[in-house]
Amino acid sequence: MRILLTGPSGFLGSALVRFWAERGHDLWLLARPSSCLDRLEDLLATVKVMRASTPGELAAVIREAMPDAVVHTACSYGRKGESALDVLDANIRLGISLLQAIMEHNSLEGLPPTLFLNTGTVLEPGVSLYSLSKTQFSAWGAALAASKPQRLKFIDIRLQQMYGPGDDDSKFITHVIEACRQNVPRLALTMGEQLRDFIHIDDVILAYDRILERQHEFAESDAIDVGSGDAVSIRSFVELVKQVTGAETVLEFGAVAYRAKEAMLCVADTRRLRSLDWHPTVPLTIGLRRLIDLGC
Structure with a gap:
């Protein structure tokens, strides 16, 4: 499968890249021009790295990559002095630009719907700018997929408190x-x-992989909890x-x-995830x- 993954420099993104690279997927990594990919230095010769930030550049990435699935892990937590505009840009504008590019490309080329796996949040919007922007983007993705199911399939992964080796010091x-x-x-x-529901990164990766494999069991606009339960x-x-x-x-x-x-x-609520033959290990x-x- 050809997977376009955003946020490859992050904790979750880099772990997914390693897992899927070992399983032979065709990986395209979308990173900001300034992003450092030190976590994946040993894999950079085996993956395709795309640098983009503007809507036009992101549309060009979609046209070139033609992914079967986009796995969206890029985000800003707002813990490192980012402005409100920085958080909005990372958590809303980037994702909507990708969704728009996917729908336009699939319409022009007559392609089947592209799967978009979004890393959402379980926090209420009022907790922080991070949770507000993540919640808003999840709503945008669901609405766009519902309006154009022939072009886009959107699955919102409501991720609980993830932890594991190599995580950010700010957490x-x-x-x-x-x-x-x-x-x-x-x-x-x-x-x-x-x-809080604490879930190890190894179990998170297995959950993402299982959702990707069993995507046909999801509606065109859907959501699923990922946590230990x-x-x-x-x-x-x-x-x-x-x-x-x-x-x-x-x-x-x-x-x-x-x-x-x-x-x-x-x-x-792990009942649905367990129905996909997943369980925490x-x-x-x-x-x-x-x-x-x-x-x-």
Whole structure:
């Protein structure tokens, strides 16, 4: 299968590239002109890298690649000083430009619908600019696919709290692990009552692959939860990290206030994913031990 993947420099994107490259898929990677692909340096000779940012450039990529599927992992979390326009550009404009290019190309060439696997969010729109923009793009994708099902198939993957080796330092899980590994004296936290669904990157990759393989079982505009299906409190998660690392760090629960509109429960309904013959293979304790043992 010919797959065009956005966000290849990221944690999820690079992991999917490695997995699908091993399985012989024809991979085309769409990256910003400034993106660094160090995570995939050893694979760059075996994949096609396309650099684009403007709508015209993105349309040219679609015309050249003619992908069977577009897997959209590119995003901006807004944690590194990005402006509101930067977040909108990464999380909405890029995706809509690709969707528009796909529909126009398929119309002109008389091609069958192209599958678009979107990496969505489970957070409510009011939590952050990231969740607002991701939710809005998911709605755009669903509406466009419903209006032109002969040109586009849109599946929104509602991804839960992913973790694994090589993840970004700016993320909460990495921050907690590094603090405990370095045995910092104190770690300021919220009360930790939020319930989260933690899923290892290996299980995420298998879920994406299974959805890709079984795409014929989805409607032209569809959505599916991807997570472990288990809810664990943030407090229990942090205490587990401390236990596994053997840290003496004092966990200051309640030192940080909850953010406005904090999501208190995020957990996947995995019934549909399990119906595709998928099940989680990496329990949280084992996943954390692997991660900590690797030192990354």
